[in-house]
Amino acid sequence: MDESSRLFAYITKKPLVYVCRDIERAFILPPDTEGYFIVTNDTPDGRAIKEKAVENVLLIKRSENENLISTDKLIEHPQTKKFLKKIGANSITVFKNDSQIEKSARNVGVKILNPSADMAQKIEDKISQVKWLGESARFLPKHEIRTLKDIKWDGKPFIIQFNHSYAGEGTHLIENERILNQFSEKFPNREIRKAKIIHGPVFTSNHAVTSNGVVHGNISYQITGLSPFTDNPFATVGNDFGLPKMILSKEQISKYREIAKEIGDKLSKEGYKGLFGIDIIMEEKSCKLYLLEINSRQTTNATFESGLQEHNNPGKLTIGQAHLMALLDIPVAGPVVEIRNGGQLVQRITKSWQEKNPRLRTRKLEEKGFRVFVTPYGSSGGKSGQEVVRIQNSDSLVVSHAKLNSTGREIAELLPINDVSVERLPKEATEIVDGYMSLFGKRCPCPYFNNTKGGVRASLKVSGGKGLPEEIEEEVGILMLRAHIDKEKMEAEDIRKFMIDHKIGVDCSGLSYNILNAVRKSRREKSLRRSLSYPYAKTPWRKIIARFRSIENTNVKTLAHDANSVQIKMQEVRPGDMITMIYEDKAVREYDHLLVVTEVERHDNEPIRIRYVNSVAWPSDGIYGHGVSEGVIHIEKPGEDITKQRWVEKGKEGEENYTLRKAKEAKVEVRRVNRC
Structure with missing residues (x-):
């Protein structure tokens, strides 16, 4: 049986x-x-x-x-x-x-x-949890328990967590002294957990404590803070079962299981039974895993995981069944059905919440085959942050950390519950961006390559930092065959190291050229090769060469020249536009740089967020950390220059954001390639 x-x-x-x-x-x-x-x-x-x-x-x-x-x-x-x-x-x-x-x-x-309410609360609350964890508290990010009035601003941002929180609502980023004072004045004697900020993707998993031990569920990527689904950067807005296999190495998965088992064993000794969930973050720079949260109860995504398991392998054990068997003292050992794909998105009530009848907005999603659940919160006293709509799909909804794939974007476009409009790159260009971010179907962003540093002339596009994602994959595959390396057995980081050691990558102008060319193709316009002028080619012979080897002879200055593009106001920005950085001061030892706008969110027809992609090497990236990266510019001072806005890339902002620092030293313009 x-x-x-x-x-x-x-x-x-x-x-x-x-x-x-x-x-x-x-x-x-x-x-x-x-x-x-x-x-x-x-x-x-x-x-x-x-x-x-x-x-x-x-x-x-x-x-x-x-x-x-x-x-x-x-x-x-x-x-x-x-x-x-x-x-x-x-x-x-x-x-x-x-x-x-x-x-x-x-x-x-x-x-x-x-399990009893007292037991569950002791384990889940942020303050008592630290004491309960004991030696296992080593898995947490660096932290301390303090009252708010005793915390002084030392110039470095940090996280505070109140004792009670749900889906990220009790977690707050303290990024300056003003915000700290607001909390200190309102809750001076409140105990909080102060923690170091960790930047990177978050993962979550369900586990069941049974009389036979701990039954482990599947690891999913936790979709967090994505607009327009929430206003809160720490709020959970979904999860995806396909992405962890692209991001986590075998060693990291083993470490993840070690943390889950240790927490499960501690719960078992307490007499706990049934489901619990853990959230774990992978620090992007060190790749180290940290425990963020323990949910001593059924989690919100347990039903989704159980449904996927039932759909994929009917009659076999699901995590939900393991939970109920544990509660009923029915022996169960596992394992549960493995899930390789599937994702869900959650729309929460936001500041720009408008819809009083969300069900009217979800019919198109249902017609497309998505499974949709509508909660009554949006039309009956819902509070900011509460869930309104859950959209579930048997395939993945994200392509990389904090980035929806085409299916995820389709959901966002078919669910216009907020009065925020979103404009994105056309499909052809988006596929180019996704390709650079996930080479070989893994979370393997293409490394950065600078032709000036490489000293490569008259070479293959790939060798000169100008290749398309598929061209780069083909060339790397050939090099690996020659080296008798099976790329299918390599982790994403190992592939990146191989590429960097063999000087394979893409520079900012090569990345931009290929994306912009795809935009023109989608509009049935002339290709960049046929439409660009080369004002810096001084002789007729150089102009002929530039025309035939267009991408190899197109740099930031070429694209930013008035012959090829026009400067526009920040308020007019659209996907496919460029943000150019030209260094006119010879004393500034920086290479010209270029960002391509991939997405623009508007409220009352004014941009509130501008998302971009670029290929860049930050000094903090070291030898192997650089490459294609995505960022967002939050327009918080609409009447001021774009460099006065809040830029976030690689989890860094302010002076820690090297792309913004580069921009402040350059002549920065928002430009649009001439249409023809």
Whole structure:
């Protein structure tokens, strides 16, 4: 008998009831499973599910203007008591246990299967968690527990976390003394966890503590802080199961499992049972893993993971089934079904929230085949940061850290819930950018290459820093064959080191030329080779050579010349425009530089965020850290120069952002290539 079969055999004899405010939280099992029952609020999604599982679902109605009925009140509702008696259930499970839920359960005379509220809170709260972790606190970023009034600004940004937080809402970036003073004045005696800022991708995973040990779920990439889904840079807005295999090495995955096992073993010793989740960040510079968070409960993405597992391999063990078996003391050892793909995005209420009937906005998504869940928060007293819409897909939604793929972008475009419009590069150009960011289908950004430093003349485009992604992959493949190296067995970082050691990469003008040429192709305009002028080619012979070897003879000054492009105002910027940096002062020892605008977000027709891509080597990158990189310019001072705005790249801003430092020393213009 399969492990999951033991669960189904058990609940057909002893009914299992899940009580929750939002019905999607109960999809830890399919809602039409025999012996599995759900008590929840009467919502459109709830009614749609009840049509398919009439006997299994009890929907509790509320008044038209009433917010969602809380879990504790659902437990004590007269209809619930009658329902439990009818099916002969004397125990329930919930999404997240608390003291009020426990009180309601005692009043009704039912047992809660989840771990006690006191235990869960001790483990999950940011202050008590440090003490509970003990020796395992070594996995956390460098931190200290202090009251806010005792923290002094030392000139370096840091993170503060309040004791209670949910989905990143209790985490705040202290980037200057003014922000610190605002918190200190409002909560002077509040204890917080002060932590070092770690820049890099975040991963999350679900695990179940059972009587047989810890059953490990799949690692997913946590999509965090992406606009227009949230205003909060720390808020979770989705997760993706495809990206971790492109980002994490085998050694990092092994370290990740080591952290998860140690946390799970500690929970087991506490008498904890069922699901817990962990969030882990990979520091981009050192590639070291740090534990960010422990969720001592069912996580919000556990139902999505369980659904993907059921879809991919029906009848085999899911993480949701392992959770319920642990709560019911049914022996289970795992493993669960492996997931290689799939992603979800979450729209939260933002400052620019407009839509009062989100369901009207989601029909196009459903027509496209996405699975959509709409919560009632947007139309019934929703607060900033609350989830409104969840969109799920069986394929990945991101192509690299903090970057949606074409499917993810399609969701963002079909879900215009905020009054923020987003304009992006055409598909042909986006594929070029994605190719440079993820060579060989891995998280392998193309290294930076400067032809001036390399001393390469009359060479192949690839050898001169001008190759397209597919040309670079082909050349690297040939070099690896000659060296008897199997690239399929190499990690992304090893491939990058090989490329850098063999002087393969792309420079800023080569990157820009190929992207801009793809933009023109999408518009059915003349190619850059046929339309560019070469004002710096002084002889007829040089002009002929430039025409035939266009990309090799196109540098930043050529593209920024009035013969080839026109200067525009920052307010007019569009995807496909350039931000050029020309160093006119000979004392400044910098190479001219160029950024290509990939995305523009507007509010009231004014740009609020400009995203760009460039190929660059920062001094802090060392020998192997440089290459194609994406950044964002937050327009916080609309009437001022673009260099006065907030630039963020590689997690750095202000003086730590080398691209911005370069810009401040140069003549910076926003330019648009002439159309013809």
